[in-house]
Amino acid sequence: MANEIESGQTNLTEVVSTNNSVILMQDIGFSYGKTPLFTHLDLEIKQGNIYGLLGKNGSGKTTLLKLISGQLFPDEGFTSALGFDPMRRKPAMLSEIFYLPEEFPLPKMKATEYLKMRSVFYPRFDNLMFAQYCKDFELDMQQNLNEMSLGQKKKLLLAFGLASNTSLLFLDEPTNGLDIPSKRQFRQTVASAMTEDRTFIISTHQVRDMENLIDPLIILHDGKIIFNDTVDSITDKYVMALVTTDPQQDEKVVYKEKVLGGWMVLRQRSEQEEGNEGQPLDLETLFNVVVEQSTRVQGGMR
Amino acid sequence: MNRFGLLINREIQTSKRDLSFYALTLFLILFASETIRSFVSQYSQIAFGPATYASLFPNFLFLGGLIITSLSFATDMFSKNGQQEWLMLPATSLEKFLAKGVLTAFAYPIAITVVFFLASVIIEPIQLLLFGNPVTLFNPFTTGIAIQFAVYWVWQSIFLLGATYFHKGHFLKTILSLGILGIALATLFLLFVKVIFSIKYGSSLRTFDIVFSFDSLLFKPASGVIGTFRVIGKILYFVVLPLFCWVTAFFRVEEVQATDAV
Structure with a gap:
């Protein structure tokens, strides 16, 4: 067991030096009593x-x-922080x-x-x-x-x-x-x-x-x-805009929120919208979008 | 200062106010006790005895020491808010454990002895001036005190284990557990004796009282088979039992995690 950890530690030190990762979690399972909280959780922090x-x-x-x-x-899985267990x-x-x-x-x-x-x-x-x-x-x-x-x-x-x-x-x-x-x-x-x-x-x-x-x-x-991921990874693919008509029929809309004067929508960027920055995407909206998308599509947005 | 020294310093710094208050309380109790005894002696014409310090010393050594030991891990291991700082403190689990263990097992008895001695140095001249009592300083260099230290070392280790094992109510739960263990062992011993005596004496078995104490069992000289058993008993009591408790307590410390906090 100790050898496994030590060898894991060595491998991870290499990972840190090459990939710039300081934290790596693989296949983590964790429960509070019989209530599972994390199942097969993976995370990499750079x-x-x-x-x-x-x-x-x-x-x-x-x-x-x-x-x-x-x-x-953790109940199961591999965790490393700064190359240590x-x-x-x-x-x-x-x-x-x-x-x-x-x-x-x-x-x-x-x-x-x-x-x-x-x-x-x-x-x-x-x-x-x-x-x-x-x-x-x-x-x-x-x-x-x-x-x-x-x-x-x-x-x-x-x-x-x-x-x-x-x-x-x-x-x-x-x-x-x-x-x-x-x-x-x-x-x-x-x-x-x-x-x-x-x-x-x-x-x-x-x-x-x-x-x-x-x-x-x-x-x-x-x-x-x-x-x-970064906020840019979302704004590269999606654009935030204020529309006055209900965007119910628009298939490109991934998120909408009723606001004063219309709907704030996040929709997939079309080719015509390349370079259009649109409305600034705040973190609260981004969070709501990601969680809502995750509920619709298993696995979420990556 | 090395890391262990820094941990010792942290323990002292974080509890120095409480310990100072405890030392002051102890001094006041000793002063009050001496004064009351002096009054009683003066008005009842009974000769003034020198026994105050020696009679109160075991109470403070054992009761105070075992309570402090029981509480030594309460915040750092089992407090929901307080646990985090201790767990994240850059030191090994062994160092963290030993810092508390050494302070409660060795530093506390020494500190309380010094406090008793210093208290007697201050109180006795006052008693001499006020009541004309003879000056009788607390003498820590006696066989009785040495035996108390040895017994404290054993019981401290048991309460140290209780401190790391129980999530709350450490002191009372340790006493309760010892009580249950004592009853269980006594019952087993009684059954064993009944069976052995029944085999040897049949139905003509008669009951009789056996009165013994740890002191007589362990410290009175003996020879032959009884002497050998006494040496084995001493080794089990003063070495094996404390070491078992310390090692088990350390394992509890090593495996403690946030879910243990209450």
Whole structure:
């Protein structure tokens, strides 16, 4: 068993070096008790991107992140994160992953004490960078952690995660609890912290908060990844348009939504529409389109 | 500082406020106890004995130590929100386990001994000034304390296993399990004795009381077959049982995952 894993690890290291993949999941099965959540799930995450992980409530977004980070063990299948088997939770892997959960308690101590206690576990932690992020987020490092609001705690951990310079950063609903200016600051800070050798996965329901930040997108539905591609891959094939007549008869329409003044439709591009950018495709619509298509056609859009 | 040292530091830093409060409470209890005894001694004309520290020490060593041990994994292994940070902390499962195990098994008894000694150093002169009592400092270098440390090591290992095995109510569930195990073993022992004695003495079997304690069983000198059994008993009790509990507890830590959180 150990040899299999080790050989798998070696193969995967090769995969990472050639395909630029940092996470690979093959044929993953996972259940909560007798209720299956994932069956034959496959996923590949490439380095240097800010992935958006979208899905309905209970679709398994947090579970997926926990499987990748070794907090949960799959019932079957093969998982690799940065060339490691996550189930082994090796320090070399853990020091390259930072996970910001949706909810978390923090110990009763000052932020400076917390920083001193925890940053030492991350070999590439940058104190100057952390100080800058704290300044951007208007955080007082002398404040006690138990006196901070949820939003302040979240910003502190986000600043910590970004300054840790880990290769993988998992953010689970990072904008929950943030005020409006902080959401903007969040987008700016994450974008500025992004480098070619880092990969972020942001799980969220608040797609409007993530507009222009996350791309590619991963969409989870019915225990499977039904979409793992860039927004461009959709806009290359489809065009968004506002029409005034009911597009019921139009076979090229894959999605329609009643709006003020008509229908917003997404239809397949015709040859005449090459180069026509159409209406901008927002993430919320894209999500709805992909999920609706997946319900109609088994396997979804890829 | 190496990674294990950093983990030890994390454990101390995260619980230092609670432990400081505990140490202060302990000091106040000792002070109050000494003062009440002094009052009673003064007004009842009964001679003042030096037994306070020695009599309270086992209570704090065992009750406090076993409760702290039981709670040592509660947040990090079984709390829905608190588990994530510990699982994702860049260290091996063995290091994380040993950091908690070493602190509760070895650092706690040493710390509580130091607190008792320091408390006696502060309290005794005050008692001398207020009531004229003789100064009797807590002496940790006695055979009795050494035996208590050895027994604590055994029981701590059992509660360490309980801390990693039970998802909640660790302390009470461990006590309950020990109670059930004790009743089961006693019943088996009784049946065994009944059967053996029936074979040897037939129906003329008479019942009699056997009174023994672990102390007399393990620590009183003996020779011959009883002495050999006593050595085997000591090895099983002080070495095999704790090691079994520690190893089993470590395996529980190694296999813990998010679904274990409650």
